[in-house]
Amino acid sequence: APVLASAIRFKYAVVGASVAALLIAGFAFATLGGEFIPTLQEGDFNFDFILPQGASLSQTVKTSMQAARMLRQFPEVKMVVGKTGTSEIPMDVMPTEGTDMIIILKDKSDWTTTDDYNHLGELMAEKLRNIPGVFVEQSQPIQMRFNDLMTGVTQDVAVKIFGENLDSLALLADKVAATIQTIDGAGEPKIRRVTGLPQIAVQYDRSRLAQYGISVKTMNQVVTTAFAGQKAGIVFENERRFDLVMRLDSAYRNSISDVSDLFVPLPNGGQIPLSQVATIGFKDGPAEIGREAGKRCIVIGFNLKGRDVQSVVNDMQAKLNKQIKLPLGYYFTYGGSFENLQKATERLLIALPIALLLIFILLYFTFHSAKQAALIFTAIPMSAIGGVFALLLRGMPFSISAGVGFIALFGVAVLNGIVLIGTFNDLEEEGFDDIIQRVKEGTKIRLRPVLMTATVASLGFLPMALSHGAGAEVQKPLATVVIGGLLSATFLTLVVLPLLYLIFTKKSTERHLLSIKNAPLVTSIFVLFAFFSPNLFSSNFLSSNLFAQKHITIEEAVAIGLQQNLYLRVNDAEIAKANAHINTAAALPKTGVFIENEDLRPSDPEGILKAGLSQTLDFPTVYPAKRQLAIQQAKQVSLNKGISEIRLRRTIHLVYYDLWYLYDKKKLFTRLDTLYSKLADAADLRTKTGEATGLERIAAAAKSSEQKAALRQVEKDIAIGEQALMQLLNSTERIAPSDKSLEKIVLDLPATVSASHPQLAFQQQNIAIAQAEKHLQNQQNLPDFSGRIFSQRAYGKPNPYSGFSLTIGIPLFAANAEKQNVAKLEIALQEKLFAQQAQALAAAQIEANNRTIQAQIALEYYEKTGLPQAHDIIAAATLAYKSGEISYATLSLYLSQATDIQQNYLNSLARYNQAATEQTFLAISW
Secondary structure (H helix, E strand, C coil), rough: HHHHHHHCCCHHHHHHHHHHHHHHHHHHHHHECCCCCCCCCCCEEEEEECCCCCCHHHHHHHHHHHHHHCCCCCCCEEEEEEEECCCCCCCCCCCCCCCEEEEECCCHHHHCCCCCHHHHHHHHHHHHHCCCEEEEEEEEHHHHHHHHHHHCCCCCEEEEEEEEEEEHHHHHHHHHHHCCCCCEEEEECCCCCCEEEEEEHHHHHHHHHHCCCCCHHHHHHHHHHHHEEEEEEEEEEEEEEEEEECCCCCCCCCHHHHHHEEEECCCCEEEEHHHHHHEEEEEEEECCCEECHHHHHHHEEECEEECHHHHHHHHHHHHHHHHCCCCCCCCEEEHHHHHHHHHHHHHHHHHHHHHHHHHHHHHHHHHCCCCHHHHHCHHHHHHHHHHHHHHHHHHCCCCCHHHHHHHHHHHHHHHHHHHHHHHHHHHHCCEEEHHHHHHHHHHCCCHHHHHHHHHHHHHHHHHHCCCCEEEHHHHHHHHHHHHHHHHHHHHHHHHHHHHHHHCCCCCCCCCCCCHHHHHHHHHHHHHHHHHHHCCCHHHHHHHHHCCCEEEECCCHHHHHHHHHHHHHHHHHHHHHHHHHHHHCCCCCCCCCCEEEEEEECCCCCCCEEEEEEEEEECCCCCHHHHHHHHHHHHHHHHHHHHHHHHHHHHHHHHHHHHHHHHHHHHHHHHHHHHHHHHHHHHHHHHCCCCCCCHHHHHHHHHHHHHHHHHHHHHHHHHHHHHHHHHHHCCCCCCEECCCCCCCCCCCCCCCCCCCCCCCCCCCHHHHHHHHHHHHHHHHHHHEEEEEEECCHHHCCCCCCCCEEEEEECCCCCCCCCCHHHHHHHHHHHHHHHHHHHHHHHHHHHHHHHHHHHHHHHHHHHHHHHHHHHHHHHHHHHHHHHHHCCCHHHHHHHHHHHHHHHHHHHHHHHHHHHHHHHHHHHCCCCC
C-alpha cells in the first residue's frame, strides 16, 4: 500500500522511468549477440581428420589408425570409430584423404584427465596436430550432421566466395582465412580445397611429331586406348549385349613411367616410346569445382569458441569488407548456423508481430474496449525488460530458445493484466466512483493472485534455469527469459499498470476507441513492435508482407501500362517535337548586312562607300509544301505511338497470361506436393509395419522431394514474371493476375486483316510523306528571289544616294531534276513496301488463326474428357494404394498419367491464350 500510494503521487515520473527502462533494455538487447540454438554438449567428439591433397587411400587409413591409437591413450575414451572417404551410398561425401573420427567417451564420473568437456576436446585436438601435415577440426557428431543437413556446411559458420576463376578463388580464400584467424571466438578456418590434386600431364612436342609424321589425333587415340580404354566390339549374351573394351593390363598402368614407356606406332610400321615425342610429368590440377546457384564457389568454414555466432559474424563482415577488395563479379555469402539464425529470425519477425496482434484482438473482444486492451498490452514490454536484463546478467546471447521464452512470457504477463483490469471494471460496477480508491482496492484484492501466477511459473522454470544435465544449454535461455521477465512484469503490473489506468481513464462513460490523448500509450505499443520486430516497419517488410501483391484484371493492367509506361512517354515527347517542327516550315533564311567600297573615280580619294541589307526568298509555294511535309511527318510520329500502344497491349497480354498460367501451375504443383507428401508418409508407415519394402519408402521420398523442387522452380518463375509485368507497367507495387483460375480468351474477330491496321496505316503514311517530299522538290524547282537595298546616308556624304537590286534564280540547268526523280522512286518503293506489309500481315493472320484452332482442339479434349478422368484416376489410385490393393510402382504410373494430363491441360490453355493474343493483335480488336 505505501509503495502504490507513493507511485500514485509521482505517477508521471514512475511511467517515465518505466519507458526509460524499456529503451535501455532495447539498447541492451541490440548488444546481446545471437545464435540459432545454444551448442549442446553431446558427450562425444567428432574430429574432422584431413591429410594433404592427393594422399592415397592406404596412407589415409594408416594415418587414421595412428590417430585412433593416440586418442585411445586418453583414459576417458571408450571407443574410436573412423569413416574414410565416401561410401557406396554417398550420404556423406568426403575425399579419400578425409576421415570422420567419432570418439565415444566414458561416463563423466570415470574421467581422470580433466572434468571440463571443452578442455578435453582441446587436449585431444592438440595431440592429433602433432601428426605432420594433417588438419584437425573439433566438433560433435550430431552438431556436425545437423549443420551439414541444414546448410551443406559441417562447421558453425562458413564464408562462401563466388566467382569464376579457381585460382582467384583459392587466393581470396587464403586471405579470408588469415582474416578469420584474427577474430576473437573463431576457431581454425578450414578451406575447401579446390586445387592441388596431382595429375599426369602429357604435353606433345609438335615439331617431333611432325618429323615422325604422327598426328595429334593418333597420339590422343593411343593414350586414351592404353589407359582409359577404347571400344573394340560388342559381346552378346542372349538378349543382352556388352561393349568389348581394350586397354593395357593393370600391371602396366601403375606409375608415370608406364606412361613414358608407352609405344606409339609410326606410319612406316615402327614404334617409339611416348617420351620421345612428349613431355610427361606431374602437374597440380583442380581437386574440386564447387558450385552453388549455378556459380563456382569456395567455402571457408570454422567453428566457434566461446562467442555467439552473431557477434563473430558481425566482426568478420566488418573486417572482410574493410580489408579484402573483391574483383568485379566476385561476392561473399555466409552460411552455417548463422544461416539458420537468419532464417529463423526472419520467421520470428513475422510470427511474433502476428501473435501480438492476435493477443490485442482477443483482448479487445474480451473487454470491448481498445483502450483497456492497449492498457493490458503494456504488460508485454514491461515483461520484456526483465527478460533482456536476465539474459544480459547470465551472459547469454539471444537464441531461438530465448525467443520462445519471450512468447511464453508474454502470455503470463498478459494474464496478470487481465486479472487486474477485470477487477477494476468489477469495482466500477459495484459503485467505486473514486478512481484512486478503485485502483487501490483492486490492486489489494488481486495482489495474491498476481503474485501466485508469477511465482508458480517462475518456480516451474527454475529447475530448467539451474540445470546442468543433457539439454541444459537449450533450456537455460528459455527459463532465464521467463523468470527474469516475470520479476519485472509482476512489479510493473502491480505498480505501473494502475498508474496508466489512472492517467487514461476518465470518470465519464468509457469510450471504446483510443482518443488522441492516448498517444503515449500508442507510442509505447509502437516501441514494443519496433523492439521485437525492427524490420516490421521497414519498406521492404511493408511491401512484401503486410501489403501482399495486388491482384488486377487484364483490363486494369492494360490501363495502368498505357498510363505509366515510360516508352509511351517517350513517344509523347517525340509527338510534341514533331508538332513544334511544323512551325519552322515558314522560317526565312538569315538576313545579310553588308558594307561595300567602290572606287570608280580615281580623283575621289575616299572612294564610294555604301551599306545595306540582303535577303533570299524561296518561291511562295515552297513554304506551304514544306509545311505539308512537316505535317505528314508529325502524323507518322503519332501513328508510331499508336503502334507502340498496340505492341504494349500485346506484350502486357502475353506477360499477364503467362504469369496467370504460372500461378495456376503453382496451385497444381502445391496440390501435387501435398499428395506426394502424404503418400511418402503412407509409404513410410507401410515400411515400418512390414507391408512394403524399404525401396518403396525411398522411391516415395524421392518423388516428394522432386515435386518440392519443381514447386520451388515455379515460384522462381513467378518472381521473374512479376518483375517483368511490373517493369511493363512501370510500377513499384507487386502486381499479380486474377486470383481466379486461368481463363480462356474469347475471340470474336474478322477473318481478314483490317485495312486500318496500325502497321498498314503507318506504311500508308510513309507513302504520303514520299508524295509530300516529291511535291516539295517540284516547288523547289521554281525560281527563287534575292534582293538587297543600300545607301550612303550613314557616312554623311554631301550628295548621298540610295538604291536596290533584285535577282531571280532560274533553274536553267535542271539542278533539281535528280532530286525529283529520287522522290518518285521513293513513292514507288513505299507503295511496294505497303503491298508487302499487307501480304505479310494477312499470312500472319492465317497462321495465328490456324494455331488458335489447333490449340482449341487440344483444349476441348482436356476440358471435356482429360481433366475429369485425371481427377478420377488420382482419387481411385490413391485409395487403392492406401488400402493395399496396388503397389507404389503401380500407383506412380497412375499418378504420372493423371498429373501429365493436368499439366498438359495448363500448357494447352497457355498455348491457346498466346495464339489468341497474337491473332487479336493482328486483328486489332482489343
